Amino acid sequence: MNTTELDEAAVLEALRQVMDPELGCNIVDLGLLYSVAITGSKVTVMMTLTTPGCPMHESISWGVKNALLGLEHVEDVEVGLVWDPPWNPAMMTESGRKATGVGSF
Amino acid sequence: MAVSLPISAVADPSPARPVAAAPAPGANAPSVTLPLAFVLVGLAALLAGMGWLVVRPGILAAYHYNQYVIAATHLFVLGWICSVVMGAMYQLVPVALETKLYSQRLARWQFAFHVAGFTGMVWMFRKWNMEEVAHFGSAFAFGVVLFVYNLARTLRRVPRWNVTAAAVASALAWLSLAIIAGLSLAAAKCTYDGVSESSAVGPILHVFKSVAGFVARFDAISAMHAHAHLGGVGCFTMLIVGVSYKLIPMFTLSEVQSHRRAAWSVALLNLGLAGSFVTILLRSRWKPAFALVIVAALAVYGWEIVAILRARKRRALDWGIKYFLTAVAMLLPVSALAIVLSWPRLPLNAFTGQLENAYGFLGLLGVVTFAIMGMLYKIVPFLVWFGCYSRQIGRVRVPALADLYSARLQAAGYWAFLAGLAVACAGIVTSSEAGVRWGCGLLALSTLTLAVNVGSMLSHFSRPRLKPLTFQSSTVLKTA
Numbered sequence: 001m002n003t004t005e006l007d008e009a010a011v012l013e014a015l016r017q018v019m020d021p022e023l024g025c026n027i028v029d030l031g032l033l034y035s036v037a038i039t040g041s042k043v044t045v046m047m048t049l050t051t052p053g054c055p056m057h058e059s060i061s062w063g064v065k066n067a068l069l070g071l072e073h074v075e076d077v078e079v080g081l082v083w084d085p086p087w088n089p090a091m092m093t094e095s096g097r098k099a100t101g102v103g104s105f
Numbered sequence: 106m107a108v109s110l111p112i113s114a115v116a117d118p119s120p121a122r123p124v125a126a127a128p129a130p131g132a133n134a135p136s137v138t139l140p141l142a143f144v145l146v147g148l149a150a151l152l153a154g155m156g157w158l159v160v161r162p163g164i165l166a167a168y169h170y171n172q173y174v175i176a177a178t179h180l181f182v183l184g185w186i187c188s189v190v191m192g193a194m195y196q197l198v199p200v201a202l203e204t205k206l207y208s209q210r211l212a213r214w215q216f217a218f219h220v221a222g223f224t225g226m227v228w229m230f231r232k233w234n235m236e237e238v239a240h241f242g243s244a245f246a247f248g249v250v251l252f253v254y255n256l257a258r259t260l261r262r263v264p265r266w267n268v269t270a271a272a273v274a275s276a277l278a279w280l281s282l283a284i285i286a287g288l289s290l291a292a293a294k295c296t297y298d299g300v301s302e303s304s305a306v307g308p309i310l311h312v313f314k315s316v317a318g319f320v321a322r323f324d325a326i327s328a329m330h331a332h333a334h335l336g337g338v339g340c341f342t343m344l345i346v347g348v349s350y351k352l353i354p355m356f357t358l359s360e361v362q363s364h365r366r367a368a369w370s371v372a373l374l375n376l377g378l379a380g381s382f383v384t385i386l387l388r389s390r391w392k393p394a395f396a397l398v399i400v401a402a403l404a405v406y407g408w409e410i411v412a413i414l415r416a417r418k419r420r421a422l423d424w425g426i427k428y429f430l431t432a433v434a435m436l437l438p439v440s441a442l443a444i445v446l447s448w449p450r451l452p453l454n455a456f457t458g459q460l461e462n463a464y465g466f467l468g469l470l471g472v473v474t475f476a477i478m479g480m481l482y483k484i485v486p487f488l489v490w491f492g493c494y495s496r497q498i499g500r501v502r503v504p505a506l507a508d509l510y511s512a513r514l515q516a517a518g519y520w521a522f523l524a525g526l527a528v529a530c531a532g533i534v535t536s537s538e539a540g541v542r543w544g545c546g547l548l549a550l551s552t553l554t555l556a557v558n559v560g561s562m563l564s565h566f567s568r569p570r571l572k573p574l575t576f577q578s579s580t581v582l583k584t585a
Contacts, residue, residue, distance in 0.1 A: 013576055014499075017499060017502070017574045017576075018498060018499050019498070019503070019505060021490055021494070021498075021503070021504075021505045021506045022356070022487075022505075022506055024505040024506075024507060050355075050358065051354065051355045052203065054355070055197075055200040055201075055487055055491075056487075058495065059490075059491065059494075059495035059498055060498070062495060062496060062498060062499065063498035063499035064499065065499065066497075066498065066499030066500045067499035067500075068499075070499070070500065089358055089418040100358075100419060101419055101420055101421040102358060102418045102419050102420070
């Protein structure tokens with residue numbers, strides 16, 4: 001498969017469909033993604049959550065897999081959940097801050 | 106060739122340090138059915154208890170050492186508070202402490218013993234049949250043994266021991282002691298005339314008689330108060346304190362500001378309760394000293410909660426957190442009453458008795474119940490969402506937790522509860538049946554708002570609200 005068939009915009013757009021149900025904001029605007037790597041038809045996502053022991057961790061990991069496996073040309077998705085470096089609100093986008101009521105930095 | 110995408114939304118997209126791996130997703134996910142069953146039983150008990158007080162307000166307008174107050178108290182404590190706390194702990198302790206529940210099977214068995222035990226106990230307290238109370242109490246206690254064993258084995262798996270784990274362990278220990286004390290009190294009130302020590306149950310009978318003889322050395326009311334403090338302060342207040350250090354930062358996007366301060370609050374609470382138990386039991390003049398140690402523990406806890414809230418990144422507080430924080434603020438009048446009532450030279454008159462009623466009522470309803478109601482607005486939506494939508498996320502648009510219930514009804518419940526608490530407490534202190542009835546009526550109304558919201562959340566199991574995903578650009582999706 002040609003890797004150019006899967007572009008950044010499509011992956012991020014798909015990941016914007018995955019919402020943190022407690023905060024009511026998608027994981028891209030929350031700044032939970034650390035890296036996304038595309039190798040052929042496989043997408044590897046390294047991400048974190050707002051707090052270790054977040055009760056939503058299983059659901060959000062599933063959401064990332066579901067969203068990416070729905071994309072054309074994606075056959076395999078690996079989600080790596082990491083706590084270091086820890087998430088902080090400065091990682092959020094402006095729209096993420098608005099959606100969650102977090103003040104600016 | 107691998108293509109790595111920069112994450113444009115992230116301030117620092119490529120972590121400078123190597124990343125530390127988290128547990129695999131799905132490792133700790135418990136079943137949602139059992140916690141929900143505990144919650145529903147608890148809500149039914151709360152509604153029954155509120156209804157009872159509305160119909161019979163006189164039981165709170167008189168001194169509390171009677172069968173009806175004791176039955177109603179056990180309905181609230183075992184039926185409502187213990188049910189919800191136990192169900193929530195099966196769900197939250199593994200999640201919050203990043204481990205897995207030791208045994209779901211044991212938890213299901215405990216549920217059966219719990220429901221049979223507390224309903225029988227409340228009914229038999231009402232009839233003042235202490236032998237049957239002891240029988241049903243033993244069934245309840247067996248359930249608690251299963252609960253404590255299950256949670257203790259779960260705690261042994263905790264990868265990182267912290268102040269929340271220490272508080273949960275302390276609460277389990279105090280709960281066990283409260284149950285032992287309760288059963289001992291029941292044993293002391295039983296008569297053993299019909300059974301011979303030479304029969305098959307003779308050795309057990311001998312133990313019961315020995316326990317009864319030991320408990321009879323103490324003043325009955327003091328022993329009951331000491332037992333109540335083991336449960337109310339040792340188990341429930343300890344859990345509120347310990348769980349706060351995990352949940353308040355989680356829901357307000359903040360952090361514990363001083364782990365040392367948090368640890369001191371739990372340590373002082375343990376010390377103060379140990380001393381209070383002994384001094385209450387012995388009617389010692391040292392009671393105020395240990396009451397002050399507990400108040401100091403709660404002051405340190407309050408100090409840390411204020412620091413956590415000041416450092417929060419999420420400025421707006423939702424109603425669930427407002428319920429919980431208001432309950433925490435209620436510790437102030439409860440602590441003031443505790444110091445007054447611990448005073449050794451306090452005259453033992455009818456007014457003092459009503460102050461004691463108000464102290465217990467405010468502690469169990471104002472602090473523990475209000476805190477639980479707030480946390481139920483976090484726990485039940487999570488359980489329902491997890492059961493209905495966790496496998497759908499990313500495939501279709503699923504509702505957020507706050508979309509599962511009415512925030513307006515939640516706010517109405519908050520104000521009705523506060524008003525009900527004020528009116529009921531005024532009614533209790535002045536021995537006014539009308540005041541107690543109106544106050545408990547408002548509290549019942551508040552409970553109904555919670556019940557309606559819980560019903561609304563549960564309706565998602567039969568009618569999931571799913572919508573198609575909406576993309577802003579021409580993202581290419583697989584065709585079915």
